[in-house]
Amino acid sequence: MGMFGQMKDMYKIQKQAKEIKKELSRLHIEAELEGIVVIINGEQEVIDVKIPEAMRTSPKLEKLLIEAFNKASKKAQSIAADKMKGVMDQMGLNFPGK
DSSP, X not given: OOHHHHHHHHHHHXXXXXXXXXXXXXXXXXXXXXTEEEEEETTOOEEEEEOXXXXXXXXXXXXXXXXXXXXXXXXXXXXHHHHHHHHHHHTTOOOTTO
C-alpha cells in the first residue's frame, strides 16, 4: 500500500474514532447502589444523581456516592474500550486481554 493509501486509511480510522466519541457522549450509563442512582455519559461526565429522600441525611451518603460514581465510571470505561477495540484493531494495535 502506498503513502496515499495509508493516509486514506488513517483518515478513515480517525473518522470512525470521532463517531464513536459522539456515540459515547450520547450514551447514558446508570449505576445504582442502595437506592442512590448515578447517571454518566460514555465520556464519564455526570448527567444526574438521584438520592432517595430517606438517604439525604444518612452519614453513609458520602461513601455511597463515591462508590456509585466509581461503579458508573468503570461501566463507562468498559463500554468505551469495547467500542474503540474495532478501531484499534484496524490500526494494528491489539492489546493483551481484550
